[in-house]
Amino acid sequence: MEAETLAAAQAIDFSMWALFARATLTVKIVMLMLIAASVWSWAIIIDKLMSYRNARREARRFDQAFWSGEPLDELFDTLGPEPKGRSERVFAAGMTEWRRSHREDGALIANAQQRIDRSMDVAIQKESESLLKGLPVLATVGSTAPFIGLFGTVFGIMNAFIEIAAQQNTSLVVVAPGIAEALLATGLGLMAAIPAVIFYNKLSADADRIIGGYESFADEFSTILSRQLDA
Structure with missing residues (x-):
C-alpha cells in the first residue's frame, strides 16, 4: 500500500505551471499579483x-x-536655457536668474543672490523628485510581498486541509499537491520582495549621492556668483 502511495505521489506533476494550474482562484490571484509586482519592480530597477x-x-x-576655464556666459549660451543634463539644468537655473537680475543699465537688482540660490534649489528639488520616482514602489513591494505570499500560503493550506477532510485521507497524494501549491505563493512573495529591498537600499544610496553632488555644485556655483556680486 505504501509503495502504491509513493508511486502515485511521484506521478503528480509538481512543475511551477502545474502547481499554478491546480491552485484555487484566490491563490492564483495572489500569485499573479506577486508576479506582476516582481516584473514591475525589475522594470523600475x-x-x-x-x-x-x-x-x-x-x-x-x-x-x-564647468571647471575647464571657459567663461560661464559662453557655457550657458552653448547649453541653452533648457539643457538635457540634470547638472546642466541646475546650472541653467542659476544662470537664468543671474541674467534676469541685471537691469538694462547693467546694475544688479537687489537680493539677486537669494533668488539665484532659490532657483537652483527648485531645480535640484525637481531633479530629486525625478531620481527618486519609483523607489516608493520598491519599498512597498519589499515590505508587503512576503505578507501577500503568506496570505496565499495560509489560504492554500486551508484548502489542503479541507481536501483532506473531504477525502478522509492523509496520504501524500492528497496532502502534497495542496501544500506545494500553498508554499509556491510564499516563494513568489520572497522572490518579489528580496530584490526589491536590496535594490531599494542601493538605489536610495545612489540617489542620495547624486543629489548631494548637485547640492555641492550649487554651493560652489553660488560662491562664484557671490564673488562677482561683491566685486
Whole structure:
C-alpha cells in the first residue's frame, strides 16, 4: 500500500505551471499579483540603474566643462536655457536668474543672490523628485510581498486541509499537491520582495549621492556668483 502511495505521489506533476494550474482562484490571484509586482519592480530597477549611470556620466562631463576655464556666459549660451543634463539644468537655473537680475543699465537688482540660490534649489528639488520616482514602489513591494505570499500560503493550506477532510485521507497524494501549491505563493512573495529591498537600499544610496553632488555644485556655483556680486 505504501509503495502504491509513493508511486502515485511521484506521478503528480509538481512543475511551477502545474502547481499554478491546480491552485484555487484566490491563490492564483495572489500569485499573479506577486508576479506582476516582481516584473514591475525589475522594470523600475533596470530603469533606475540606467538613469543613475547616465546621471553620473553627465555630471562628470559637465564638471569638466564647468571647471575647464571657459567663461560661464559662453557655457550657458552653448547649453541653452533648457539643457538635457540634470547638472546642466541646475546650472541653467542659476544662470537664468543671474541674467534676469541685471537691469538694462547693467546694475544688479537687489537680493539677486537669494533668488539665484532659490532657483537652483527648485531645480535640484525637481531633479530629486525625478531620481527618486519609483523607489516608493520598491519599498512597498519589499515590505508587503512576503505578507501577500503568506496570505496565499495560509489560504492554500486551508484548502489542503479541507481536501483532506473531504477525502478522509492523509496520504501524500492528497496532502502534497495542496501544500506545494500553498508554499509556491510564499516563494513568489520572497522572490518579489528580496530584490526589491536590496535594490531599494542601493538605489536610495545612489540617489542620495547624486543629489548631494548637485547640492555641492550649487554651493560652489553660488560662491562664484557671490564673488562677482561683491566685486
